[in-house]
Amino acid sequence: MGAGLRKVRAARGWSQERLVREIEQFARRHVIDVASTASLKVYVSEWENERRTISDRYAAILRRLLGVTDDELRASSPAAVPEMADGYDELLARIDSARSxxxxxxxxxxxxxxxxxxxxxxxxxxxxxxxxxxxxxxxxxxxxxxxxxxxxxxxxxxxxxxxxxxxxxxxxxxxxxxxxxxxxxxxxxxxxxEAPTHLAHATAEQAYVLMEAGRPGLGVDLIREAHRSLGRAGSPRLQAWLHAAEAELCAHAEMPDDARRALDAATAVIPSGPEVRDPDLASIFLNGGHLARWRGHVLAMLGDGGAVSSLYDALEAMDPTFVRAQAGLHIDLAHAHLVRGEYDDADTQVRQARLLANRTGSVRQRRRIDRLNSKL
Missing domain, CATH: 1.20.58 (Methane Monooxygenase Hydroxylase; Chain G, domain 1)
Structure with missing residues (x-):
């Protein structure tokens, strides 16, 4: 049970002491009682060394702090509950409910x-x-x-x-x-x-898991397969999204020529105007402005110093409610400044990115920030 807590805490880069502080801050914000600092330190150690079971009350706090499911926190799955032999009435009731x-x-x-x-x-x-x-x-x-x-x-x-x-x-x-x-x-x-556009989008987005796991080349293959399976179907916005996603994965896979070709393909098909939502896929937010930001990200990954100006333009035009995306932009700017040898500017962008990443609790962005810090 303790392996789950230890793993997710480590993924956030938190020490046990930091976790205790976060629990206490959470308790103050939500006006709930928790144990004393000394006791919490003991609890965390005992939870991770499997000498104490995480109670449901503390598990609810930890799930929200660490952004994990109960199974991931406890590193175990509940035992399967055998089905009742006489459960037909309940089954039919649920089927009738679903019909309605x-x-x-x-x-x-x-x-x-x-x-x-x-x-x-x-x-x-x-x-x-x-x-x-x-x-x-x-x-x-x-x-x-x-x-x-x-x-x-x-x-x-x-x-x-x-x-x-x-x-x-x-x-x-x-x-x-x-x-x-x-x-x-x-x-x-x-x-x-029977929704091929939704299938293509979900398949292509899954490539980002491969990228995060260190296999961006395989991710490129997956996006291209999703795009091939869709063909010419799907909205121009979806087509542009697929090209831009391929460009990003190509940049991470050190395929610069392919990345630039995919960016050009995305630019060629993106619909004009301010509209951002796809009519069929609500999860896609993409217009010319968003694509410019995406292009800046890809160019920064490719080490193109010219990405700086487009990234600053994108930052100025960004919707302030896109907090995580803002953090990503600051990370891209830091990367682009580093390419140009502008270390003070890069450090300023890293600090701003860290503030925003801390607001959203993004482990993914913290990892990107840590990689940048190692170069400053």
């Missing part, structure tokens, strides 16, 4: 996903793990007992949107295994809904 899923209920599912997406954008993923887990569970449960395609398809599409969001949050929290499983769930739901 209305448009308003599906809209409620999608609205909840949108609320979680907005909260994630502004506050980060760490505090949303319990809510996201419950939301996915309700969607999966509804889909499991929906019999006819007419009832399954809208729920499956809602599940695709929720599970890709959950997967991206898991990447941000440094949990690549959970992210991979959420993308697999999204792909199954997209196939169930």
């Amino acid at each position: 899923v209305s448009e308003s209920m599906v809209k409620a599912f999608n609205d909840q996903t949108e609320v979680l997406r907005t909260m994630d954008r502004e506050r980060g993923a760490s505090s949303l793990v319990d809510q996201m887990t419950g939301h996915l569970s309700r969607l999966e449960d509804t889909l499991s007992f929906a019999v006819l395609p007419s009832a399954r398809r809208p729920v499956a599409l809602a599940l695709v949107g929720a599970s890709t969001l959950a997967a991206w949050q898991a990447i941000d929290a440094g949990s690549v295994d959970r992210a991979w499983r959420h993308y697999e769930l999204a792909k199954r739901a997209a196939r169930d809904a």
Whole structure:
């Protein structure tokens, strides 16, 4: 049980003392009682060395602080509960309930996903793990007992949107295994809904898990396969997103020529105007301004010193509610300044990025910041 807590604490770069401070700060913010500092230090040590079981009360605090599920925290899975032999009445009741899923209920599912997406954008993923887990569970449960395609398809599409969001949050929290499983769930739901555009997007986004795991070349292959399977279908915005994602993975895979070609392809098809949302894929936020920011990120990864001006332009135009994206921009600027040998400017951008990354609790961005710090 203690291995889970120790692993996720280490992923955040926190010492045991830091975790104790975070627990105390959380308790003060939410006006709840916790043990004294001395006792908490003992608890953390005993939890990690499996001499004390994490109580449900402290587990709820730790999940929100560390952005993990209960299984990841406790490093164990609950024992399977055997099914009752006489459970037919309950089964039929759940099937009947799923048959009556209305448009308003599906809209409620999608609205909840949108609320979680907005909260994630502004506050980060760490505090949303319990809510996201419950939301996915309700969607999966509804889909499991929906019999006819007419009832399954809208729920499956809602599940695709929720599970890709959950997967991206898991990447941000440094949990690549959970992210991979959420993308697999999204792909199954997209196939169930017979939605090739949703399947292509979920498959291509899954490539970011490979990138984070140190296999960007394989990620490039996965994005290209997703794009080939889609062909000319899908909106111009989705096509532009797929090209831009390929460019980013190519940059990480040290394929500069391929990255630049993919960037040019994205620029050629991106729709004009200020609209950012795709009509069919609510998880895609992309217009010319966003693509310029993406281009700056890719050029910074390629070591192009000319990325600085476009990144500053993107930072000035950015929606201030995109807190995590702002942190990413500051990281890109730091990288671009380093390429130009502008160490003071790079250090300023790193410090700003760290402040924003701390606000959202992003493990992924902290890792990028740590890599930059080693070069300053």
